[in-house]
Every structure is written in structure tokens, then in C-alpha cells.
Amino acid sequence: MVGSDQKVLADATSEARRLLKDEAAAVLNLADRIGDDFVMALEILMNTRGMVFISGLGKSGLIGRKIAATFSSTGTPAYFVHPVESLHGDIGLISPGDVLIAISHSGSNEELLRPARILVQRDVKIIAMTSSPNSPLAKIADVTLDLGVKKEACPLGLAPTTSTTATLAMGDALAASLIVAKGIKREDFAMSHPAGALGRRLLMKVREVMHPRDAIGLVSPETTIRQTVAEMTKMPLGAVCVVDEAGDLLGIVTDGDVRRILLKSHLDELIDEPVASVMTRSPVRVRENELASHALALMEDRPSQISVLPVVEPGSDKLVGLVRLHDLIQLGMK
Structure with a gap:
């Protein structure tokens, strides 16, 4: 390996360390943001007699799918609905009394705002997860969880990195809080994980x-x-x-x-x-x-x-x- 290649690899690995530190700092910053808004979001999720839906576009949508899966596997059934598909019929899945967790870093994504505005009229509670507390999404939401991400850790400052990591962590925080608030036990968790080693550990007699x-x-x-x-x-x-x-x-x-x-x-x-x-x-x-x-x-x-x-x-x-x-x-x- 020539010297120039070694320098490139050294710079690249240094960048990897920096990114991980930046993302870790963003996640740690969320702990200081667990306050009244988080409690309000938790109460909405606990008290709903309807379903929980999660929506987001692009990378936010991918994170939303994972959050929905975590919710469902830990005692709070949740479904991901694609914002664009919702405008072509899927919005009919969501009924009055349901809850929508809407994910958008900028809070100004029109593809997400359009179905969210319709659902507000249907008496659907909206929980916004965004880093823009004054955004259009935050203004129509019942409660906003401000992730506080000011810039992405990507070397170009463009690719969703810090924002998606923080969103995922906040989703996990909600899921963990619901486990405690609902009194979910290991046996309850096992009923959603009957297969594999996890199911054997929790269910096998x-x-x-x-x-x-x-x-x-x-x-x-x-x-x-x-x-x-x-x-x-x-x-x-x-x-x-x-x-x-x-x-x-x-x-x-x-x-x-x-x-x-x-x-x-x-x-x-x-x-x-x-x-x-x-x-x-x-x-x-x-x-x-x-x-x-x-x-x-x-x-x-x-x-x-x-x-x-x-x-x-x-x-x-x-x-x-x-x-x-x-x-x-x-x-x-x-």
C-alpha cells in the first residue's frame, strides 16, 4: 500500500470515529429532552383505545418501520403507513381516536403534511418527531418531540445520519417507557417472540x-x-x-x-x-x-x-x- 493510500484510510477511519462521537452526543442530548412533552406523548399512547400508526418518508420512513416493529413486539401494536400511499387509499386505515407518530427532520415535508392535516380533522392525535419545533408539522401536532439535531454527522452534512439515529433512539425511549407504564412482563414479551432462542428462553417449560x-x-x-x-x-x-x-x-x-x-x-x-x-x-x-x-x-x-x-x-x-x-x-x- 502506497503512502497516499494509507493517508486516505487514516483520514477515513478518523472520520468514522468523529461521526460515531457526534451521533453518540446527539443521543445523549435526548436524555435532557425527556420532559413534559415526552410525558404528554406517553399519555396519548397509553390512553388511546385505537391503533398507533407511524409515518415518515425516505430515511425517516425506514426508521419509522423499525419503531413500529419495536412497539409491536413490546406490547403496543403499531403499524407503519407510507405517507404517499396514504393519499391513495391507505389513510382509510386510520380512524378517529387513533394516534399518528409523524417523523420528519425538517417538519416541512409536504408529502407527510398532507395526510397529517387530513387526520387532524378526523380527531386523530398527532405526535411529531422532528428537529424543527417551529415547523409546519410541529404546529399541527398535539405534541412535538424535539430531537434537537442541528446538523448531520455525514462529512458532507447532507445524508441523514445524526437525525435518523436520534429518531430511532427516541422511538426506543418511548417503547421502553410504555413497557414500564403498561406493566409489560417478560412472559408478555415472549408471546410476541415465540420462535428462535429468545422464544425458547422465555416460553419453554x-x-x-x-x-x-x-x-x-x-x-x-x-x-x-x-x-x-x-x-x-x-x-x-x-x-x-x-x-x-x-x-x-x-x-x-x-x-x-x-x-x-x-x-x-x-x-x-x-x-x-x-x-x-x-x-x-x-x-x-x-x-x-x-x-x-x-x-x-x-x-x-x-x-x-x-x-x-x-x-x-x-x-x-x-x-x-x-x-x-x-x-x-x-x-x-x-
Whole structure:
């Protein structure tokens, strides 16, 4: 690489750092703009009995689509409507009592203003997101969220960069506030994300991932350690559960326990002792109707991690299965 090329790349990477710092500063500036107007916008969104629509043109429209998706996935159903398409029939989707979040950096985009003016007459609440608080859009809006972006971070000062980043961040701030205000829980969030690793973490129950009772090693307290090791070899899941005659969980012996037993100096005497003498009594267990993510937390969020967990019936100690850390990791729970 010649020297001139190196200088160009150095200047380019320096510009990248500057842009990121400028955009970060614009986002941080929004925190100081969370005031009465933001609260009013939040109240409008919370109190509407209608639908939430989001509209914007060009890059603002792309950001609007993402904000609508975030709203919908976090408990506030929202739809993006293209301002031009709205003038060719789509405006019929929006009814009195609905809310429109109108996005425009300049606030003077006529393609957005035309449908917004019509919707004002329909008793649709308008929330403007703009950096021009005295613009035509701000003047017809019920409330304006001033993003305060004075210039774009683009080296030419032309391409939407800082303005779109700030708009996206303000949309996220609204979505996060609505989560808190509406009392949205993780379980509610999961209902909108049933697929993939996220859905598994938030929805999958222990009974769906456990090895059933007939697939795990079971012994009684009187079973010898020798016989217990044989049972563990026969059912290689990393542990054998100790149960009483009624099938209730009494203890567990893991692969790690066996290794520690083998290191004892009096192994010949110990090997034919009852397993009750070496088992872990009243081990940590999980209910079959609990979330698999809870089982993962029980195994990992402790001073000494464990790799297997007995599963019992709700409201009792009746053993119904065994869940392994390895299986949860394979399912993408971690």
C-alpha cells in the first residue's frame, strides 16, 4: 500500500470515529429532552383505545418501520403507513381516536403534511418527531418531540445520519417507557417472540426439555455404591437419582461424586456401602411446569455450578425427570 493510500484510510477511519462521537452526543442530548412533552406523548399512547400508526418518508420512513416493529413486539401494536400511499387509499386505515407518530427532520415535508392535516380533522392525535419545533408539522401536532439535531454527522452534512439515529433512539425511549407504564412482563414479551432462542428462553417449560423418569438412572437408598455406578453406566446422563418406595426424590449422585469416591483411600470398603452414605441429600430441584430458563439459572447462578437437575411434580417431591445443562445449551438457552 502506497503512502497516499494509507493517508486516505487514516483520514477515513478518523472520520468514522468523529461521526460515531457526534451521533453518540446527539443521543445523549435526548436524555435532557425527556420532559413534559415526552410525558404528554406517553399519555396519548397509553390512553388511546385505537391503533398507533407511524409515518415518515425516505430515511425517516425506514426508521419509522423499525419503531413500529419495536412497539409491536413490546406490547403496543403499531403499524407503519407510507405517507404517499396514504393519499391513495391507505389513510382509510386510520380512524378517529387513533394516534399518528409523524417523523420528519425538517417538519416541512409536504408529502407527510398532507395526510397529517387530513387526520387532524378526523380527531386523530398527532405526535411529531422532528428537529424543527417551529415547523409546519410541529404546529399541527398535539405534541412535538424535539430531537434537537442541528446538523448531520455525514462529512458532507447532507445524508441523514445524526437525525435518523436520534429518531430511532427516541422511538426506543418511548417503547421502553410504555413497557414500564403498561406493566409489560417478560412472559408478555415472549408471546410476541415465540420462535428462535429468545422464544425458547422465555416460553419453554422444563417438561419440554427434561429426560423423562424412565430414561434416567434410579436407585433406592439401600442400593450399594457399586450398583449405583453400574446404573449410572447403564443410563449415562451424568447422574443417578435416589428415590424412596413412593418415587419421591431423596438424593442424587453425579459423575463428579463418583470421581471423588474413587479418590478415597478406603475405596474397597466403601464400594459396597449403601449409596445413602454418599449421596447429596435434598438436592436442588426444579418443578416440571417452571421455565427452562429458571432451571438454567438454578444450575449456573451459584458458587459451584451443577450440570444436572432433578425434576419433580408441582407441589410434591415426586421425581418425573432430569434436565441437563448440556441439553439447555444445545437448545440455545444460553
